[in-house]
Amino acid sequence: MSKPKTLTTAAGIPVGDNQNSLTAGERGPTLAQDHYLLEKLAHFNRERIPERVVHAKAAGVHGTFTVTQDITKYTKARIFSKVGKQTPVLGRFSTVAGEKGSADTVRDVRGFALKFYTDEGNWDMVGNNTPVFFIRDAIKFPDFIHTQKREPHNNLRSHVMWWDFWSQVPEALHQVTILFSDRGIPKGIPYMNGYGSHTYSFINADNERFWVKFHFKTQQGIQNMMQEEADRIVGTDPDYHTRQLFEAVERGEYPKWTFSVQIMPEADAENYRWNPFDMTKVWPHADYPLTEVGVMEMNRNPVNYFAEVEQAAFSPGNVVPGISFSPDKMLQARVFSYADAHRYRLGANFERLPVNRPRTEVHNYQRDGFMRFDDNGGSSPNYEPNSFGGPKENPAYNEPPLRISGDADRYDQKRGVDDDFIQPGNLFRLMPPDEQARLIANISGSLKQTSKEIQERMLPWFYKADKEYGDGIAKGLGLK
Structure with missing residues (x-):
């Protein structure tokens, strides 16, 4: 009659040979009453806070x-x-x-x-x-940042989104010129x-x-x-x-x-x-x-x-x-x-x-809310005006009226007014020839990754800034 086969662990130790080295607690289960464990795991799950939408790193x-x-x-x-x-x-x-x-x-x-x-x-x-x-009106800020982030369908960054946006927002050319110049890195x-x-x-x-x-x-x-x-x-x-x-x-x-x-x-x-x-x-x-x-x-x-x-x-x-x-x-x-x-x-x-x-004392009427960890205003009043010595507005903040001219409105969405191209052109002409060449190469290398339609829509803005700037981009794109 054959001898029964001995069962072993993954380490080759016969099952049952080393059981006496384990305590009763080690052999038993983990219970939900171990609140130290639960607290540690729960806090770990909450260590991260939302990162900034922009300027995260x-x-x-x-x-x-x-x-x-x-x-x-x-x-x-x-x-x-x-x-x-x-x-x-x-x-x-x-x-x-x-x-x-x-x-x-x-x-x-x-x-x-x-x-x-x-x-x-x-x-x-x-x-x-x-x-x-890149822009002068905040109504376009979320749109601009969306172009700099990741495409919703594939989660990849896209040169197409950048240039599609910039080609229709020519006031961005000044900042684009800086970004793709040596100062961009x-x-x-x-x-x-x-x-x-x-x-x-x-x-x-x-x-x-x-x-x-x-x-x-x-x-x-x-x-x-x-x-x-x-x-x-x-x-x-x-x-x-x-x-x-x-x-x-x-x-x-x-x-x-x-x-x-x-x-x-x-x-x-x-x-x-x-x-x-x-x-x-x-x-x-x-x-x-x-x-x-x-x-x-x-x-x-x-x-x-x-x-x-x-x-x-x-x-x-x-x-x-x-x-x-x-x-x-x-x-x-x-x-x-x-x-x-x-x-x-x-x-x-x-x-x-x-x-x-602030390093100075702060007095206001704001109270409560999540994670309030000071005295929460103590017994002082939480409304204004009051008769109990609550804080008053600092007269040092008095300032002259802000004189405003023009209508309360957004910028005219018509794109490409002449003065949008003067300063980018001036900046380009201030660059030495070798930096101009690197600027043109950087822009062309990125713009090549877009469609011909976007390239042709973008090209006139470079020409409006400076003819040599436009010629350089056109040659870099193979459009001249």
């Missing part, structure tokens, strides 16, 4: 802003009250189109967002590394400029208004990547810019930017040669030269990225007395949309988070 760093020149004749903002005054600042530097896990060195506009923790509350300067943008965050892009207001102690544009000029010098180098880095280190900035600050190599402003007297706006509130235009420095204000040094890395960068919430609506808004249609829309995005991502009390909370 970013590096962040803390620093200091120091005033170097007196501009108090233009603004009463206490951040600029005296030479030598220092203010803590948080910077967040991002790509625009890519998701949170996308590569740093793709060709894209870069976000340049700064939060100044001033004596009067937070001032957020939420701009880009370019002085203009910065060498790193320390090597790019930052701009407020919009027109804002300065208001001085005499309640006079000045129109202002903000410029942050890198002291490291502008440096850019060639397309071939960027393509190689995408495959080897997609976090290149994030790593570069973090490691530089760790080594004590603190990047600096010179903060300057362009100032336009309020009355000049009425007769200026371009609409000064059109975000697709710059103010030439010959008309309104740069006035230096101070220096920003970024010198401290975050201790915890999620708490200090991912949860950081920037909004153009965060201003202080002496800094205000303008009739810029894009700016007026962003004042709402940025804060609303944070309410969606972080909850109604996002400004109570440590990274977003």
